[in-house]
Amino acid sequence: MNAEQSVRVEDKLYYNRYLVDVGRPHVKVRRHTTPSPQLLALLRACPARCYELNDKGQVEVAVDGCIECGTCRVIAEPTGDIEWNYPRGGYGVLFKFG
């Protein structure tokens, strides 16, 4: 229906520079069987599309492309659905222009 379904965020993230802290993700999703409305909102609200549904219908996060905006923190930290931190100093996204 929407034209933007064809927009590939992955292509956008490809422009950016990242220093990934392998094995130390700075955002984690609490274990759940059925996702809360807040977690489901992240599937669409995250500008880097870090949140995806797995085949069991649970929300998963992959932070490699995270642009550290904090949107998911504002939405889903209060409910305890996610644990949010900044990456370790020096790691994460590195804007050249910002």
Place this chain on the structure above:
Amino acid sequence: MIQERFDAIVVGAGMAGNAAALTMAERGMKVLQLERGEYAGSKNVQGAILYADMMEKLIPDFREDAPLERHLVEQRFWMMDDRSHVGMHYRSEDFNEERPNRYTIIRAQFDKWFSSKVREAGATVLYETTATELVRDNYGKVRGVRTDRRDGEIQADVVVLAEGVNGLLGTRAGLRARPTPDKVALAVKEMHFLPRETIEARFNLKDDEGVVIEAAGTISRGMTGMGFIYANKESISLGIGCLVADFQRTGETPYGLLDHFKKHPSVASLIAGSEVKEYSAHLIPEGGYRAIPQLYGEGWVVVGDAAQFNNAVHREGSNLAMTSGRIAAEAISQVKSRRDGMTAKNLSLYKKMLDESFVIKDLKKYKDLPRLMHTNCQSFFLTYPQLVSRAMQNFVRVDGTPKVDKEKVTIKSFVKARSWTGLFGDAVRFARAWR
């Protein structure tokens, strides 16, 4: 890691943190500044317009070597529907002055330069260092920070929290509330590169003249939000932001909104053929005056976006950040020069000085606007732009309809969409909030 004790620790090397660290270092204080990015600016996103007056108060001759893009000679406001825009352009030769009033900048580059000035002033700046926690004594007084470096506790008389809108330190320590979805906007932005001449031709510019466009209307699809297009030397900064609560409510995607904005015929022609080199996102504080937290306490002050200092109406933030950072630093150095302790009582001087500045006065002026925009977002961002566009088209299209009838159609369309009471109410509410 660092055994020495500092007069002050500044968390963050954005506009607010740099202003604070620079001011205190220049006054002979022993300052440590922490920045989690590889360099200052590597985590920061802005439109970006720099306001010269606030910068001059910090570095009077900044024009000599700061990385500036274009000085602004023209400001456009666009009210958009899906196929058109109704615009107001203000352009004046007066802005081609010796000391221009506003510039476009590229934040990552500007912050790097600003940070070099902070170091020159004598502050110790540690990059790639995330402050993870405030350290407090048994009485609750802040006496330093812990970092993610080895043995990372560092002590100081006062901590300046310049950690930006999403600041973890202050919110985790319970000094202020975590931002809520209705008090922050999420903005997404792209950098579009084009040859200099192309930009100058498309925006009608010569030399280092610049233009900014602020856009509102159906581009935000009924959400509270705005788009922007700023001309830099060889690039165009383009983005759009809406309240997080609205994204949550509507399920719109930020990148979908951005791409839709780029495809609008009025926008597409400006960026045609460009090369995109970066995609970024950042939160903007939108709560205004009513969302300002407690600004000082035992051993700490909060400045800039972390204190919600952002004027959403005028899209000013960096100048409020710079000014609050500078004023906090001046207050702290006054307390120190009197050899007084960094207690809440003494640090209240910061609030007193800030209340006298444009920062608090401007935010107070618009204290009701954020709520109004939010509760009436459908009419302000969807209905009115469509109505205005139709009215304009009706006005300019020549088709043999008598002008009296044209006017009737326009008025009828407004009344039908909002009713007389609705229109009147909106006007009154808007005027009140603006006053």
